[in-house]
Amino acid sequence: MYSNTKKSKHSMSGTIASVTIVALIIILMWAGVFAIYMARV
Amino acid sequence: MSKLEEIWMTVSVGILVIFMVIVGYQTYALGMGPPSHKETIDPQKVEQTAPFDNPGLIDLGDNKYELVMTLEAFAFNPGNVEVPVGAEVEFTMTSKDVSHGVQIPGTNLNAMVLPGHIQKITQTFDEPGEYLVLCNEYCGAGHQAMFTTITVK
Amino acid sequence: MEQAKNVGFKENVLSKLGVNPQDAKISLTYFTISFATLLIGGLLGLIQGLERAGLYSLPGGFNYYQVLTAHGLLLLVVFTATFTIGYQLANLSHSFNGLLLKVRKMIWMGIAFKVVGVVLTVTMIVLGEASVLYTFYPPLAAHPVFYIGLVLIVLGIWSVDFGVFINYRHWRRENPGQPTPILAFFAMGVFVLWFFASLGVTIEVFMIIPWVLGWVETINVMVTRTLFWWFGHTLVNIWYLVAISAWYIIVPKIAGGKHFNEKLIRLVVILLVVLNIPGGFHHQIIDPAISTSIKFLHVFMSLSIAVPSLMTAFAMFYVLEKAGRKKGGKGLFGWFKKLPWGDVRFLAPMIAMIAFIPGGAGGIVNTSNQMNQVIHNTMWVVGHFHVTVGVSVVLTFFGICYWLIPHLSKRQLTPKMNKIGVIQTWIWTIGMTIMAGSMHLAGLVGDPRRTSDTTYAGHDTALSWLPYEYVFATGATLLLIGVIIQVFAVFNMMFFAPKGKTEYPVAEPEDNQPKVPMWTERWGLWAIVLLAVVAMAYVIPIVDMIVNAPPGSPPIKTW
Numbered sequence: 001m002y003s004n005t006k007k008s009k010h011s012m013s014g015t016i017a018s019v020t021i022v023a024l025i026i027i028l029m030w031a032g033v034f035a036i037y038m039a040r041v
Numbered sequence: 042m043s044k045l046e047e048i049w050m051t052v053s054v055g056i057l058v059i060f061m062v063i064v065g066y067q068t069y070a071l072g073m074g075p076p077s078h079k080e081t082i083d084p085q086k087v088e089q090t091a092p093f094d095n096p097g098l099i100d101l102g103d104n105k106y107e108l109v110m111t112l113e114a115f116a117f118n119p120g121n122v123e124v125p126v127g128a129e130v131e132f133t134m135t136s137k138d139v140s141h142g143v144q145i146p147g148t149n150l151n152a153m154v155l156p157g158h159i160q161k162i163t164q165t166f167d168e169p170g171e172y173l174v175l176c177n178e179y180c181g182a183g184h185q186a187m188f189t190t191i192t193v194k
Numbered sequence: 195m196e197q198a199k200n201v202g203f204k205e206n207v208l209s210k211l212g213v214n215p216q217d218a219k220i221s222l223t224y225f226t227i228s229f230a231t232l233l234i235g236g237l238l239g240l241i242q243g244l245e246r247a248g249l250y251s252l253p254g255g256f257n258y259y260q261v262l263t264a265h266g267l268l269l270l271v272v273f274t275a276t277f278t279i280g281y282q283l284a285n286l287s288h289s290f291n292g293l294l295l296k297v298r299k300m301i302w303m304g305i306a307f308k309v310v311g312v313v314l315t316v317t318m319i320v321l322g323e324a325s326v327l328y329t330f331y332p333p334l335a336a337h338p339v340f341y342i343g344l345v346l347i348v349l350g351i352w353s354v355d356f357g358v359f360i361n362y363r364h365w366r367r368e369n370p371g372q373p374t375p376i377l378a379f380f381a382m383g384v385f386v387l388w389f390f391a392s393l394g395v396t397i398e399v400f401m402i403i404p405w406v407l408g409w410v411e412t413i414n415v416m417v418t419r420t421l422f423w424w425f426g427h428t429l430v431n432i433w434y435l436v437a438i439s440a441w442y443i444i445v446p447k448i449a450g451g452k453h454f455n456e457k458l459i460r461l462v463v464i465l466l467v468v469l470n471i472p473g474g475f476h477h478q479i480i481d482p483a484i485s486t487s488i489k490f491l492h493v494f495m496s497l498s499i500a501v502p503s504l505m506t507a508f509a510m511f512y513v514l515e516k517a518g519r520k521k522g523g524k525g526l527f528g529w530f531k532k533l534p535w536g537d538v539r540f541l542a543p544m545i546a547m548i549a550f551i552p553g554g555a556g557g558i559v560n561t562s563n564q565m566n567q568v569i570h571n572t573m574w575v576v577g578h579f580h581v582t583v584g585v586s587v588v589l590t591f592f593g594i595c596y597w598l599i600p601h602l603s604k605r606q607l608t609p610k611m612n613k614i615g616v617i618q619t620w621i622w623t624i625g626m627t628i629m630a631g632s633m634h635l636a637g638l639v640g641d642p643r644r645t646s647d648t649t650y651a652g653h654d655t656a657l658s659w660l661p662y663e664y665v666f667a668t669g670a671t672l673l674l675i676g677v678i679i680q681v682f683a684v685f686n687m688m689f690f691a692p693k694g695k696t697e698y699p700v701a702e703p704e705d706n707q708p709k710v711p712m713w714t715e716r717w718g719l720w721a722i723v724l725l726a727v728v729a730m731a732y733v734i735p736i737v738d739m740i741v742n743a744p745p746g747s748p749p750i751k752t753w
Binding site for chain 2: 257259325327331333334415416419455458478479480481482483484485486489490493494497500501504505508509512558562563564565566567568570571572639640641642643644645646647648650651653654655656742743744745746747748750751752753
C-alpha cells in the first residue's frame with residue numbers, strides 16, 4: 001500500500017503540468033473575451 | 042479522491058468562482074447586467090401602442106437620446122438614424138412579427154427582440170462613423186437583408 | 195469473498211462476453227442510418243460554407259436557410275442520436291450478455307418511429323415548408339407534419355429509453371448486490387438524461403401543434419423558447435456524456451492502462467445527469483422577460499456543469515500518464531510521447547479530449563453573463579459547437595467505429611484501415627481547427643451566425659469578415675473529404691473487411707480499488723434530484739413567463 005502511494009506520487013508530475021495548462025487555457029480565453037467586452041463598454 | 046485531485050478541484054472551482062465574482066460585481070454594483078427588460082406589449086397591436094405608434098429618435102437633452110424602434114421581417118424602423126458624437130442612446134425595441142436580434146458589431150450592443158416583449162439596451166457612441174446595425178436572429182428568407190446604420194458625427 | 199466474487203464476475207464480463215449477434219444487428223442498423231445521414235449532413239455543411247463565402251449559390255427553389263435547417267437537424271438529431279443508440283446498446287449488450295427479447299422489440303419499434311419521423315420532417319424541409327432551423331422558435335410556424343415528425347422522433351427515443359430501463363431493472367434483479375458494469379452505468383446515465391431532456395421539447399411541440407393547426411390562435415413565445423433550450427443544450431451534453439464513456443473506459447485500455455477510480459467516474463456521471471438541464475438558460479442571457487437575478491442564478495447553474503468536466507480532465511491525464519510511464523515514458527511529458535498515437539482507436543478520441551479544453555473553456559466564456567453580449571448569435575458560437583460537438587463528440591464517435599464496427603460485423607481492423615483512419619483523423623482535425631478557429635475570431639469581430647450573406651450592401655465592417663469566411667469554406671471542404679473517408683471506412687468495415695474477431699476494448703480497474711458503492715445505482719433518487727434541480731431553475735421563470743405573459747403570437751411564415 002505504502003509503495004503504491006509513493007509510486008503514484010512520483011509519477012504525477014505530468015498530470016499536474018497538464019491540468020495547469022488546462023487552467024491557463026480557461027483563464028486566457030476568459031480574460032481575452034473579458035478584455036474585448038471591457039474595451040467596448 | 043487523491044490529495045492532488047482535491048487541490049486541482051479547489052483551484053479550478055476557485056477560478057470559476059472568481060469569474061462569477063467579477064461578472065456579478067459588474068452586474069449588481071455597476072449595473073452592467075445583460076439586457077433583461079420585462080415590459081410586455083400585444084405583438085399584434087404594436088403600431089397602435091405607445092411609444093411604438095411613433096417610432097423615432099427622442100432627444101432627452103444632455104446628449105442623451107431614446108431610440109424607439111420596431112423590428113419586423115426584414116427591416117428596422119426607423120432606419121439610418123443620425124446622432125452626435127458622445128451620444129448615449131437607449132434603444133427601446135419590440136418585434137412586430139417573429140423573433141429578431143439586434144447587434145452592432147464592434148460594440149457590446151447585442152440583444153434579443155421578441156414579439157410581445159419590450160427590450161431595452163443602452164449604448165454610448167464615442168467614436169464618429171457609420172455603425173452597422175444588423176439582425177442576428179434568423180427571421181426568414183430575407184434575414185440577411187435586415188440591417189440599417191447609425192451615423193455618428 | 196464478496197470482493198473476489200465481484201472481480202471474478204467482472205473479468206468474466208470483460209473477457210468472455212461480446213455483443214450478442216441479435217443486438218449487433220440492431221447496432222449496425224443504427225450505424226447505417228447514422229453514417230448515411232452524416233454524408234448528407236456533411237455535404238449540406240459544405241454547401242453553406244461555400245454559399246456564405248459567396249463562392250457558390252444554390253440552384254433555384256432551394257435556399258440557404260432550408261439547407262441550414264436540414265444540416266442542423268440531420269447532424270444534431272439524427273447522426274449523433276443514432277450513433278449514440280447504436281454504441282450504447284452495444285455497450286449494454288456486452289455488459290449484460292445480451293438484451294432481453296422484449297427490449298429488442300422495443301428498440302426495433304424505436305427505429306421504425308425514428309425513421310418515419312425523420313422522413314416526415316425532412317420531407318417538409320425539402321418542400322420548403324419548414325425553414326425554421328434547428329431551434330424552430332415560434333412564432334415561425336412550419337407545416338404541422340414537421341412537428342408530427344418531431345413527435346415520432348421523440349417516441350423513437352423513448353422506446354429505446356424504456357427498453358434500456360427495463361433491461362437495467364431486470365439485470366439488477368438477477369444480480370442482487372452487484373453494481374452494474376461501468377459501461378452499463380454510463381448507458382443508464384445517458385438514457386435517463388435523454389428522457390428528462392426530451393420532456394421539455396415534447397411539451398413545446400404539443401403547444402405548437404394545436405397552434406399551427408389553428409385550434410388555438412396564439413402561442414407564448416418565451417415559454418416555448420425556454421422549453422426548447424431545456425432540451426436543446428442538454429442534447430449536446432448527452433452526446434458529450436456518450437463521448438466520455440469512451441474516454442474513461444475504452445481509451446485507457448487502448449493506451450495500455452487501467453481505468454480511473456470507479457467511484458469517481460460514477461460521481462461524474464451522476465453530476466452530469468442531475469446538473470445538466472438548466473444549462474439551457476445560458477442561451478437566453480440577452481433575452482427580455484427574464485430578470486437579471488434569475489439570469490445570474492443560471493450563470494451559477496451553468497458553471498456548475500463544468501465541475502464534473504474538470505474532474506474528468508484530471509482523471510484522463512492521470513490515467514494516461516500512468517499508462518505512458520508504464521511504457522517507459524520519462525520526465526515531465528515523456529509519457530505523452532509513449533501513447534499509441536499511430537492507433538486510430540486512440541488518436542481520434544485523444545484529439546477529441548484535447549479539443550474539449552478550448553471547447554469547455556469557450557463554454558465558460560459563453561455563460562459568463564454580460565460577456566455573452568460579445569458573442570451571442572455570432573460565428574463564435576458556431577465555432578464553439580463545431581469544436582465541442584464536431585470534434586470532442588464526433589471524433590470520439592469516429593474513433594469508436596474502428597473497433598466497434600468490425601467487432602459487430604465479425605471482421606478485422608486491418609493495418610491499412612487503421613492508416614486510413616489516422617489520415618481521416620488528421621484531415622478532420624486540421625479542417626475543424628481552421629474552420630472553427632476562424633469562426634471564433636470572426637465572431638469576436640461581430641460576424642453574425644445563421645445568415646446566408648453577410649456583405650450588408652458592402653458596409654466596411656461586413657467586408658472585413660470576408661477573409662474569415664473564405665477560411666470557413668476551406669475548412670468545410672477538408673471536412674467533407676473527412677466525411678467521405680469516414681463513411682467509406684464505416685461501410686468497408688461493416689461489409690467488406692476480412693473476417694475475424696475484434697476485441698471490445700474495456701479497461702479494467704487498477705489493483706486494490708475499493709468496492710464500488712451501491713448507492714450510485716439509485717437511479718430513482720438521481721431522477722428526483724434532477725427534477726429538484728430543474729424545479730429550482732425553471733419554476734420561478736416559467737411561472738413568471740406565464741403569469742406576466744403578453745398577448746400571444748399567431749403563426750407566421752416568413753420564408
